[in-house]
Amino acid sequence: MSLLAEDTEAADLGLRWKPGFAALGPAFLTELRPTPLPDPYWVGRSEAVARQLGLPAGWHESGATLAALTGSLPVAGTRPFATVYSGHQFGVWAGQLGDGRAIMLGETEGGLEVQLKGAGRTPYSRGGDGRAVLRSSIREFLCSEAMHGLGIPTTRALCVTGSDAPVYREEIESAAVVTRVAPSFVRFGHFEHFAANQRNDELRALADYVIDRYYPACRNTERFGGNAYAAFLEAVSERTAALLAQWQAVGFCHGVMNTDNMSILGLTIDYGPFQFLDGFDPRHICNHSDTSGRYAFNQQPNVAYWNLFCLAQALLPLIGDQEVAVTALESYKTVFPNEFEGRMRAKLGLPEAAEGDRALIEGVLKLLAAGKVDYTIFWRRLSNYMADGNLEPVRDLFLDRPGFDAWLLSFSQRHAAADRARAAELMRRSNPKFVLRNHLGQQAIEASQQKDHSGVAVLLALLQTPFEEHPGADAYAGFPPDWASTIEISCSS
Incomplete structure (x- = not known):
């Protein structure tokens, strides 16, 4: 049977589809259709993702499209499926997992996979x-697009659709579906699944598929004696290191970095109990379910390396030599700090590296941590100071004024011979004015629960261009209210 099929009662989204991952066969997936939800409605849409997919103008005006993207109507040309994977959750082997609520429509001819979550x-x-549920779906939709706006590799989100169908969690909530888009949703856990079950033929088929599609340079490498699988592991390690450096520089906490939530392409994936830092606390734990603090903000780089080690173990039957596999991970230890320092230098308006930069970076982070200074507001105000020379808004953030003044002296000396306007431009491109703070998301969620989705649209517009000033929107860039600290985000969704 063909992997693609038409349906006499199907929505035509105006896209052409190809087999993609589904061509790997039934060992990797199960074909099935989504379960319909009654009376769907639009909650939020990203026209930027619609353009990326190549959807026609007015794509959302059809009731059939709304039904299809809620799982209530088949999509013409697709054979939906869910994939199987395994993984380590909170550091413990969890065995077989898989797409428990995400159903893949397929891959477009443009090379993007489209998936319905929920x-x-x-x-x-x-x-x-x-x-x-609606609350987690809005959070994922907004954060997917916010991360893209920040220039951080991520899965994207085309839309959120809602339904009044009840979903039972800690309380009764309403259902929603996020349409997610990415070049690939393959995770570390896909490889772990076949390795753990000693299914080396499937493991090799999966690795060959991912290498040929997304890492073709690994086929022609001289690294590791031409071992393509070791080169692949090294490339994944370096992409992951670069991703973690971006997370840490912007103050993003993922919250649940299990191996099944790690993208083989180095994308941010699976937005659950995430948070952008308010007051800077390196030990902040954003996931209420993370009672041990395994995924605290300052632990994320080490956890990523631990997860890569699990991937290396899974790929060992293909790499063939444990020492080679360990060596393939080594570049993480240099790529991450180099990428992180580069990101932090840009936040400081320093296009070129110089001796003493690391001390300057560490010094300001210690000051921010000691005073629990708002992370995003500090960096944006420092950018504005470089542009207009008004220091007081920055200095007002610190109780330890002498400590800040001492650091500022070093900062000013570093910029003594710099082009101030050029530095300010770099800083404003590197320090966003807007991030998806928990309280902003919560306000949009509560309005949407009352069928007012305007807050979602406003946040989407700001977060897609977070470095711009957006006159009149300063309230979305201000300090969080006191009640924001009481918001608890967990793995439940």
């Missing part, structure tokens, strides 16, 4: 209902 039970739901 579209119903799959064979991998592990007793769950396969649904997502």
Whole structure:
């Protein structure tokens, strides 16, 4: 049977589809259709992602499109499926997992996979209902687009659709579906699954598929004696290191960095209990379910390396030599600090490296931590100071004025011979005015629960261009209210 099929009662999104991942066969996935939801409605849409997909103008005006992207109507040309994977969760082997509520429509001819998250039970739901709730769906939709706006590799989100169908969590909530888009949703856990079950033929087929599609240079490398699988592991390690450097520089906490939540392409994936830091606390834990602090903000780089080590173990049957596999991970230890320092230098308006930069970076981070200074506001005000010379808004953030003044002296000396306007431009391109703070997301969620989705649209517009000033929107760039610290975000969604 063909992997693609037409349906007499199907929505035509104006896209052409190809087999993609599905061509790997039934060992990797289960074909199934989403479970319909009644009376769907639009919550939010990203026209930027619609353009990326090549959707026609007015794509969202059709009731059939709304139904299809809620899982209530088939999409012409697709054979939806869910994939199987395994993984380590909170450092413990969890065995078989898989797409428990995400159903892949397929891959477009443009090379983008389209997935419905919250579209119903799959064979991998592990007793769950396969649904997502409105609150978590809005958070994922907005943060996917916010991260893209920040220039951080991420899965994207085309839209959120809602339904009044009840979903039972800690309380009864309403259902929603996020349409997610990425070049690939393959995770570290896909490789772990076949390695753990000693299915080396499938492991090799998966690795060959990913290398040939996304890492073709690994086929022609002289690294590791031409071992393409070791070169692949090294390339994934370096992409992951660069991603973590961007997370740390912008103050992003993922919250649940299990191996099944790690993208093989180095994308930010699976937005659950994430948070952008308010007051700077390196030990901040954003996930209420993370009682041990495994995924605290300052632990994220080490956890990423631990997860890569798990990937190396999974690829060992293909690499063939443990020492080679360990060596393939080594570049993480140089790429991450180099990338992080580069990002932090840009935040400081320093286009070129110089002796003493590391001390300057570490010094300001210690000051921010000691005073729990608002991370995003500090960096944006420092950028404005470089542009207009008004220091007081920056200095007012610190109780330790002598400490800040001492650091500022070093900062000013570093910039003594610099072009101030050029430095200010670099800083404003590197320090966003707007990030998706928890309280902003919560306000949009509460309005949407009352069928007012205007807050989602406003936030989307700001977060897609977070470095711009957006006159009149300063309230979205201000300090969080006191109640923001009481928001608890967990793995439940």
